[in-house]
Amino acid sequence: MIGPCISEPRLQLWTSQGRWNSKDRRGESSPRMELSSDPAVATLEMSQTKSKDDEPFGSDGGDYESLPPHVSVATHMTAGAVAGILEHTVMYPVDSVKTRMQSLQPDPNAQYKGVYQALKRIMQTEGLLRPLRGLNITMMGAGPAHALYFACYERLKRSLGDVMHSGGNSNLANGLAGSVATVLHDAVMNPAEVVKQRMQMYNSPYRGLWDCLKTVTRTEGIGAFYRSYSTQLTMNIPFQAVHFITYELMQEQLNPHRLYYPGSHIVSGAAAGAISAAITTPLDVCKTLLNTQENVALNSVNVSGRLSGMANAFRTVYRLGGLPAFFRGAQARVIYQMPSTAIAWSVYEFFKYFLTKQRLEQEARRV
Secondary structure (H helix, E strand, O other): OOOOOOOOOOEEEEOOOOOEEEEOOOOOEOOOOOOOOOOOEEEEOOOOOOOHHHOOOOOOOOOOOEOOOOOOHHHHHHHHHHHHHHHHHHOHHHHHHHHHHOOOOOOHHHOOOOHHHHHHHHHHHHOOOHHHOOHHHHHHHHHHHHHHHHHHHHHHHHHHHHHHHOOOOOHHHHHHHHHHHHHHHHHHHHHHHHHHHHHHOOOOOOOOHHHHHHHHHHHHOHHHHHOOHHHHHHHHHHHHHHHHHHHHHHHHHHOOOOEOOHHHHHHHHHHHHHHHHHHOHHHHHHHHHHHHOOHHHHHHOOOOOOOOOHHHHHHHHHHHHOHHHHHOOHHHHHHHHHHHHHHHHHHHHHHHHHHHHHHHHHHHHHO
């Protein structure tokens, strides 16, 4: 059964004649109910009536059903895992370019003027599949990382919202929930990021995923996979705080009734990704340096051994290129994050809606 919601929600039954029939939670018929023997599909009622001004952003008059206010943890995790895998897979070649463009002392053969020129050159000189190198480890990490990420965010957002804003939307609650969710996400994803970025670099010495894992473990120890964790959190906590606050603010404007409306999720996700990516690019450059331990760059400033720590990374980046070095790959990062975040949110909201609808249908058939 569906948990208690605001304003005594009713289950709605949609018949093949196109009429809404209602049944309250006690199973008693409402005065508006019309009898029908047709198969019925259960869904949550968003509101009794809507004016034209209340329609979601970009609505062309089509029917969109409300996103369920209470969704199971399993649904959040499944939807999040699918969204995370698709997000990283679809835009992975651009991510490879971003890593190359953030190199502080790039090889002359790996200096690029733009994203398109870089992709074209990499495929021409290194093979068609070279921009996909490291995708396997990314997919292995993205599924569980995003499952924890979205499940934690949704649970904390609701709990903190109840405390801070009496159940309403709270920007502070959204930002705090996103920050805590990031700690769990990065704990799973950071080792995958290390392997991925080492395999993305020009002239990467590793033959493949397992060779990279074994070599790094043997030569640098297990700690190498978490060397950039503090920097990753320093980058991703503000990134995700800005990301979630922006997304929720955009939804308030474009989709105030929180219907399942793909257009609003895509636009809100793209805006959230672009803004948060642009703001946190300097931290991403430092993270890339810590992950790749770029030998040429470190040798040029007489750094011996392994570079570790956020403060050392900041100093090294500044010594190598001054302030402009902190914005290397900014264009590629924004180009990557805009569609990636749009894909993640639209896929997540779809699966959350679809899986919950399936569950409600099963409950309706058992009644």
